[in-house]
Amino acid sequence: MRYFQFQDPWLFLLLAIIPLLIYRNLKNRPATLHFSSLDTLKTLHGKGVDILAATPLILRCVALTLLIIAIARPQEGRKSTEILSAGVDILLAIDTSGSMRALDFEKNHQPVDRLTVVKDVVSEFIDSREFDRMGMVVFGKEAFTQCPLTLDHDILHTFLNKLEIGVAGDSTAIGSAIGISVKRLKDLESKSKVIILLTDGRNNSGNITPFQAADIAKTYGIKIYTVGVGTKGQAPFRVDTPFGKRMLMQEVDIDEDSLKQIAEQSGGRYFRATDSDSLKQIYAQIDSLEKSEVKWIDHSEYRELFPLFLIPALLLVCAEMILSQTRLLRVP
Numbered sequence: 001m002r003y004f005q006f007q008d009p010w011l012f013l014l015l016a017i018i019p020l021l022i023y024r025n026l027k028n029r030p031a032t033l034h035f036s037s038l039d040t041l042k043t044l045h046g047k048g049v050d051i052l053a054a055t056p057l058i059l060r061c062v063a064l065t066l067l068i069i070a071i072a073r074p075q076e077g078r079k080s081t082e083i084l085s086a087g088v089d090i091l092l093a094i095d096t097s098g099s100m101r102a103l104d105f106e107k108n109h110q111p112v113d114r115l116t117v118v119k120d121v122v123s124e125f126i127d128s129r130e131f132d133r134m135g136m137v138v139f140g141k142e143a144f145t146q147c148p149l150t151l152d153h154d155i156l157h158t159f160l161n162k163l164e165i166g167v168a169g170d171s172t173a174i175g176s177a178i179g180i181s182v183k184r185l186k187d188l189e190s191k192s193k194v195i196i197l198l199t200d201g202r203n204n205s206g207n208i209t210p211f212q213a214a215d216i217a218k219t220y221g222i223k224i225y226t227v228g229v230g231t232k233g234q235a236p237f238r239v240d241t242p243f244g245k246r247m248l249m250q251e252v253d254i255d256e257d258s259l260k261q262i263a264e265q266s267g268g269r270y271f272r273a274t275d276s277d278s279l280k281q282i283y284a285q286i287d288s289l290e291k292s293e294v295k296w297i298d299h300s301e302y303r304e305l306f307p308l309f310l311i312p313a314l315l316l317v318c319a320e321m322i323l324s325q326t327r328l329l330r331v332p
Contacts, residue, residue, distance in 0.1 A: 006073060018061050055320075060317075066309045066310070066313035069306075069309045070313060071306070073304060073306055074306060075303065077301055078301050088129070088190065088290045089149060089190045090129065090196065091184055091196070092136045092137070092196050093138075093143075094118065094136065095139060095199035096164065097140040099201050099252075101114075101165055101238070102114055103235070103236045103238060107276065114200055114229055118229065122160060123160060123161075124283070126157060129153075133151055134149065134156055135156070136160065137184070138167060140169035140205075143168065143173050143180045171205035172201040172202060172203060174213075174258075175212065175213045176205070178208075178224065178262070179206075179216070181217075182213065194224075194290055195222060196283075197225070198226075198229055199229065200252070201255070202255030202258065210262050214265040215265065223266050224268040225263060226259040227273060228256055229279065232252065235252045237249075
């Protein structure tokens, strides 16, 4: 990152000298000469004469300004940060199955599907973990890595914004999602490895059970935080009918017992989010539970720019002295 700064900006207070210099110059004008006729004076006076008379003062003020800028030490540099120890490695496993279309959450007082709110909350969570490597696994009927672990959170945000319901199928393969996440984390050397699994259903697809996958995660020291999303009971869905789109209520089927067992089995915790606020609080709790202790070194390289101001200031001082003693010499 490039930057520009003044090492001693307080020295700009010296600029207050310039108005005092101008005031003193105007107050202490040399005595006037007496002419026997005003016609003689008129032939000498003009705008050009006024400008020439003020030239030494102008040069002196500009030179003083440049000199003050120079002693304030302007610097141009480049700053970089070297991370010495990584934080927590986090894999975000997000359910995009068909049940995420339920409109039981609100955004700006308008009903929205669950995935819309999840994307907003997860985006804030990503921003809060600046020095953690994070990745994303998406699951439905299948599970796949949407974004590998990275410190470039801008890329992660890009992938998150592109998530759509049904991108991995309409079923729910929780076991496969955990398995893919474990595969991404198991060989990494880090202080803490975490999977945050968010779903609104129960495992009904995939070749591995959630409990088998949680067992493997525990073997590699990976904690799983499970988040159940959605209202309890029934939730509204927008469906196509012969009479157009209609809102129908359907039963919500979240397997909370399994999600609790997965979390306990791996040393994590289970949370239930029934609205936008509770979902935000859950991710805030997980953020506080998995604190990073990151060490880094800031490298700064800079070059002094004061010669760019000091040299012109000295030249202007010399010019003012020469002109005052030659072309613009005052005769009292």
